[in-house]
Amino acid sequence: MxxxxxxxxxxxxxxxxxxxxxxxxxxxxxxxxxxxxxxxxxxxxxxxxxxxxxxxxxxxxxxxxxxxxxxxxxxxxxxxxxxxxxxxxxxxxxxxxxxxxxxxxxxxxxxxxxxxxxxxxxxxxxxxxxxxxxxxxxxxxxxxxxxxxxxxxxxxxxxxxxxxxxxxxxxxxxxxxxxxxxxxxxxxxxxxxxxxxxxxxxxxxxxxxxxxxxPDAPTPTNGKDTSLSRLAWDxxxxxxxxxxxxxxxxxxxxxxxxxxxxxxxxxxxxxxxxxxxxxxxxxxxxxxxxxxxxxxxxxxxxxxxxxxxxxxxxxPEIQGLVRCMVHIIGEEVREARRVQALADATRMQEIVGGLEQLAQRYQMRERIRRCLPPSSKATPVETKPALDLLIPSPGTATTVAAVTALSGLDVERAALGFAEESAEELEDEAAPGFESRTDAFAWSASCLLTGIFIGTFFTLCLFAPDRRALAHHLV
Known part of the structure; x- marks a missing residue:
């Protein structure tokens, strides 16, 4: 029919x-x-x-x-x-x-x-x-x-x-x-x-x-399901x-x-x-x-x-109107998804960049700790095994660029959430005790180098054949 x-x-x-x-x-x-x-x-x-x-x-x-x-x-x-x-x-x-x-x-x-x-x-x-x-x-x-x-x-x-x-x-x-x-x-x-x-x-x-x-939907009563209330057939x-x-x-x-x-x-x-x-x-x-x-x-x-x-x-104009509507809606949807993908890619790039900076600071802290003598009173820093995975390797920049390029297509929300949580954990590890420990390491290294320079000076004064002329010029 x-x-x-x-x-x-x-x-x-x-x-x-x-x-x-x-x-x-x-x-x-x-x-x-x-x-x-x-x-x-x-x-x-x-x-x-x-x-x-x-x-x-x-x-x-x-x-x-x-x-x-x-x-x-x-x-x-x-x-x-x-x-x-x-x-x-x-x-x-x-x-x-x-x-x-x-x-x-x-x-x-x-x-x-x-x-x-x-x-x-x-x-x-x-x-x-x-x-x-x-x-x-x-x-x-x-x-x-x-x-x-x-x-x-x-x-x-x-x-x-x-x-x-x-x-x-x-x-x-x-x-x-x-x-x-x-x-x-x-x-x-x-x-x-x-x-x-x-x-x-x-x-x-x-x-x-x-x-x-x-044309007019019934008013909902007693919290009942009214999803069918507007349908025109029985x-x-x-x-x-x-x-x-x-x-x-x-x-x-x-x-x-x-x-x-x-x-x-x-x-x-x-x-x-x-x-x-x-x-x-x-x-x-x-x-x-x-x-x-x-x-x-x-x-x-x-x-x-x-x-x-x-x-x-x-x-026949109906088909032309339908095509125009669908095309306009499609362009709007495409642009909205492109803008969202770009925003997600930028956000991911910022998060990955922040993680890279925190990893570099952690690596610097480890280098300073290794340079100190065993008798130093600096407190060893406790580290987490998970942080070792974040220490940048020579290919870090290439990896970050690849991740950013891929995320430009379609960045998953779960990845963003994981990256943000990782950044927060690293920030918690780095502040504020990290800053105080880094300052202590720098002060200890400065004292050590100053002592070496003063010792070298007195050694030159004692063993140099023209120590009197050297002392006269220094005075």
Whole structure:
């Protein structure tokens, strides 16, 4: 069920390649094959409860795994790229695979990971789970659909393969679900490199376009959770209907004035797209500006089309406005991260420079102590083994320069904190007892040198053959 064609759709310009296979709000159009839909629908969404990743997790490892392979994935010897890996050669999908995945009694043996082409269905489903379940740690992951193109298939495509006599008794129930969810099954696993971001549902409530929200939010009472209070649809129904949700949101959008429609399909779409892509967009804006902005624009177009495809097609200026907004935001994010990186690099350079100075002072103290005679009354200085690591070597300047150059790219806060704590420890060691001990060493050395000079003078006077002439000249 998509939004019906508007009165001016017959006069609209030729549909762009990007919109040719764009999916409607509900279900599919004439095309249901994943490989033909992915060019116009480049993102997949998955509602999930986040799990704690291993400290040894690598982004090339699976992020989502089909139930059949969970034990293999948990094995310490698992590698998706090894020759013996079951992920190396996925078999041809079949109707039996779809039945195994759709039937809850056999789903634990399914090799597929469920995802959806629809961001709106993901928000609707996540809200339903958030309201009815005790666990509120629900997130929506956004996946690059092109990264799993060789192993993905729509559930509708598999369900249509069956002959009437071979259909399961729950065939049509599963078919309706696959339609409304725009369900996509990914065989084996979804690698971490394909997962652009995973955002908590609660962060999206304030980023939704206005037709998803009530104009006036209820006042919070008794400290209750009001994060859902502004949503415009009834999420408390015992038997919620996604079809009805789509119809209600379409009606709300079409009842809005033209200027508000334009605002929601441009600024509103960009805001929700960047919410989905955070923090991926912020990181990549500095590393690969073009990829970050192009991806954000693609997602913003997908969101804008959902509210009303025919209306967006009749307003081609929407795409230009979206591109301008994303480009401006990307430049601001890139500049902010560059300034922050420069400030962090400068701060790190100052801290490292301070550590170097303190280490040099410590080294000077050690040299003075070694120069004193054993009979000196100067108190030996207690040192810590950790300070020996801070004594600069001939390559100290080069090392500091290298650390500063690296920190200019991305300085971690933990490194700054460690360096500051180290500087404070050294300052505590150096003041004020360090200054008094250094003065004592200098005074002792001065007395010693003065005694040597006076002794040398008297020796010359006693043993010189012309000591009388020497004494006469000195007087």
């Amino acid at each position: 998509g939004i019906p064609a508007g009165p001016g759709s017959a006069l609209s310009t030729e549909v762009s390649v990007q919109d040719r296979n764009a999916l409607p709000q509900y279900g599919f159009g004439p095309e249901v094959e994943f490989d033909k839909l992915v060019s116009s629908n480049p993102f997949l969404f998955r509602v999930h409860t986040p799990r704690e990743l291993s400290p040894f997790y690598d982004r090339t490892d699976p992020y989502f795994v089909g139930p059949r392979f969970e034990e293999d994935f948990a094995s310490s010897s698992f590698s998706s790229q090894s020759e013996s890996s079951p992920f190396r050669s996925p078999p041809a999908p079949s109707y039996a695979d779809a039945v195994q995945h759709m039937d809850w009694t056999s789903r634990s043996s399914s090799p597929y990971v469920s995802t959806s082409f629809s961001f709106a269905w993901a928000i609707w489903e996540a809200t339903r789970r958030y309201h009815h379940n005790m666990k509120h740690s629900i997130e929506i992951a956004i996946i690059d659909a092109r990264a799993v193109a060789g192993r993905a298939v729509t559930a509708v495509e598999l369900l249509r393969q069956a002959d009437a006599k071979d259909r399961h008794t729950d065939h049509w129930k599963w078919y309706r679900f696959a339609l409304e969810a725009q369900d996509v099954l990914v065989w084996g696993y979804v690698p971490g490199t394909a997962v652009l971001a995973s955002v908590p549902l609660t962060q999206m409530f304030t980023k939704l376009p206005s037709y998803f929200l009530l 999420y408390t129904r015992k038997k919620p209907s996604y079809r009805q949700f789509c119809q209600e949101m379409s009606d709300r959008f079409l009842r809005m004035p033209v200027d508000r429609r334009m605002r929601d399909t441009t600024a509103g779409s960009v805001r929700l797209a960047l919410c989905h892509l955070r923090p991926w967009f912020h990181r990549l804006a500095l590393e690969d500006f073009t990829t970050a902005t192009v991806t954000a624009c693609e997602l913003a177009f997908v969101i804008a089309r959902w509210s009303g495809q025919w209306w967006v097609r009749e307003h």
